[in-house]
Amino acid sequence: MISSLPLLPPFLPLLIGALAAIFLRGHLRSAVMLLTPIWGALQLAALEPGLYWAFEFLGYQLEPVRVDKLSLMFGYLFHLAAFIAVVYALHLKDTVQHVSGLSYAASAVGAVFAGDLLTLFVCWELLALTSVFLIWARRTDRAYSAGMRYIVIKVLSGVLLLAGAIIVINETGSAKFSDIGLGHEGLLNVGAWLIFVAFGIKCAFPFAHTWLTDSYPEATPTGTIFLASFTTKVAVYALARGFAGTELLVWIGVTMACFPIFYAVIENDLRRVLAYSMINQIGFMVVGVGIGTSLALNGAVAHAFNDVIFKGLLMMTMGAVLHMTGKINGSELGGLYKTMPKTTILCIVGAASISAFPLFSGFVSKSMIMSAAIEQGYDYVWLALLFAAAGVFHHAGIKIPYFAFFAHDSGIRTTEPPKNMLIAMTIAATLCVVIGTFPAQTVYALLPWQVSYQPYDLTHILTQLQLLFFSALAFVWLNKQSMYPPELPSTNLDSDWLYRKLAPGFLVPLYYSIIESMARVESMAKSGIKRLIDSSYDEAKEQPKGYFAQLWPTETMVFWVALLLAGILLLYYI
Known part of the structure; x- marks a missing residue:
């Protein structure tokens, strides 16, 4: 049944804010940009589950706005992420970044509320076109080249999605975006695989992941915050909507969770370390989608929610370091805790969250996925995820704050970043602690599937604390023995070596x-x-x-x- 038409479709407030940012200047622009995500979130709160603005096109029913618990959860997440990113970017006078950031967020919101494949395709392509300007806005040759590679791969993903959508629509007679799955017969199977690969490219599947590690570190300090929040999370949403329970995703996700560890450990660029860490965390989400139970799917979307916040926090702290020092390589940093103590503390909160320390946000979502793996008999998957959890503590939980703010004294003396950047980081850090301490009243309350889960039992807490303790011990021992990979001025290539x-x-x-x-x-x-x-x-x-x-x-x-x-x-x- 189609519900009554809301005031505005969910993506429109953000798009209006983006258009307003073209013409407004100064404090008026800042005020409009701050109010835009709040306005959009209030619009979401007024929506009831159902279909909005459905119409017929070329004989097919299109559903540009479909509201259910899954789309609402991601909708709230993207408005929250847009608000934090806007606060972080208030000191800028760059119209390109303001406009592209808000329009990029609008595209992401449009994608998660798209009820049909054609609307999804339009938003899918807008995600690529709006986000690439956040890379080019840095205005360097490296950023231009990375942006060109980025847009080519994103357009390829869009072409595959369109081809698959046309086949699926033609074979099924319906444009509805719902469970697609694999294992069909004939041409329908080809269409399903094309859509699966299109989603996989934006989700940074192995061998299709290099666009992320190549482009995100080349974006502006503020642009990276937007980039880390939307594209890959839209892809996780799309997999949860279209391919939940596809076992192939379990093994893809395990690979994603494990292989970035080895690259992140040897990487010198700290934002590239976080890019590899992002793939690692998405791997956990993909495993949850592949397992397909209510607990696993809830864990996947909850971890996507938390990852946007704690990964955004880590990206913001590194963006602050880059903004204040002009440097981001671990070999050139160190000793910044002396002049950036607030940023140091906020970075440690983000590191504790991504490492899944108890009472921090990562703990309450990551444990859901690992519990689901054990329940469904994926013992080896659980062991691999345990290894991946230890690895992320090494490269994101320890390496990032250690080499940026401690380690050797680089001699750099600076100040804290602008107040708006500190406020944005404080909001994210507070959310990390609140969600980790009160999950039932926060992120669990938004979960799409009905399930009862208690993260704070003795087994989970002891297992995680032991893992973190021995991981930290291994880092200290390797560092003392000079066996930990040193921070060297270099550029590391993985599968992008093939085309670069x-x-x-x-x-x-x-x-x-x-x-x-x-x-x-x-x-x-x-x-x-x-x-x-x-x-x-x-x-x-x-x-x-x-x-x-x-x-x-x-x-x-x-x-x-x-x-x-x-x-x-x-x-x-x-």
């Missing part, structure tokens, strides 16, 4: 070889034509020579024309 090193090394010489071959062929053709012309012209008499250069009588030409016409008529009637 191997492909140019192979394709560039091939390109020049083809160009040279074409030039030689062209030169030979020109020489042949010139010889032909020279052989058919008598320079002494200054006139053409040869059989075809003779003057022919008119009656001979008429004869040949009549003969050709007769041949054409004969062929036509045959």
Whole structure:
């Protein structure tokens, strides 16, 4: 049953704020940008579950706004993330970042409320087009190149989604975006796999993840906060909506949770460390979606909710460091706790949250996924996730605050970042503690599926504390023995080596070889034509020579024309 039309569709307040930011300046622009996410959240609170603005297009029912508990949870999350990011960006005077940030958030909200595949595709592409400007806004050659690679991969994802959607709509007769699944027959299976791969690219599946680690660290300090909040979480939402219970996702998610650890440990750029950490955390969510039980799905979406906040907090602290020092490599930082003590404390809160310390937000959601894995008999998956949890404590829980604020004294003396940045980080840090301490009254109250879960039992607490204690002990021992990978000025490549090193090394010489071959062929053709012309012209008499250069009588030409016409008529009637 279609509910009564709301005042505005969920994405429109954010889009109006983005348009207003084009024309407004100063404090008025800041006020409008701050009020926009609040206005949008109030709109969501007034919505009842149901379909809004449904209409028929080319014989198919389109549902641009579908409201249920799953879409509402992500809708509230994205408005909260947009508000924190706007507060963090208030000191900027950059219209490009303000407009693209709010329009990017509007695209994300539109995607999670899309009830049909065509609306989802439109929002999917808008996510790419609006977000790339947050990378280019840094205005460096590296940012431009990373943005170009980013947009190419995102457009590829959109093309795959559109192709898959067309096939699915044609085969099923419905454009509705609901459970799709894999394992169909015929052309429908091709369409389902195309959509699955499209979602996987934006979710940073293994070998399709390099757009994230390549582009996010090159964005502006404020742009990275927006980027870390929306694209991958929309992809997690899409998987939960369309492919819940697909077992393949369990093994993909485990791989995502484990492999980034090895790259993050050796990475020097601390924002790139957090980018790898993001893939690690998304891996937990993907495992939850793949298991597909109510507990696992609740754990996946709860962890997505918490990850936006604590990962955003860590990104904000590193953005503050970059903003104040102009540096972000661990080899160039250290000792900043002396002049940035507030930022240091806020970073430690984010580190404790992502490491799933009890009483912090990561603990109450990550444990749900691991409990679901044990309940469904995925013992080896549970062990792998345990390893991944220890790894994230190493590279995000310890490495980030240690090398940025402690370790060796770099000699850098600066001040705390602007007050608006500190306020945004404080909001996120407070939420990390409140959610971790009172999960039932906060994130659990928004969960889409009915399930009873208590994170604070003796087994969970002791298991996690032991894991964290021995991980910290391992870090200290490795550091004391000089066995921990040092922070070196370098750029690490993983699977992007294929298109950033191997492909140019192979394709560039091939390109020049083809160009040279074409030039030689062209030169030979020109020489042949010139010889032909020279052989058919008598320079002494200054006139053409040869059989075809003779003057022919008119009656001979008429004869040949009549003969050709007769041949054409004969062929036509045959």
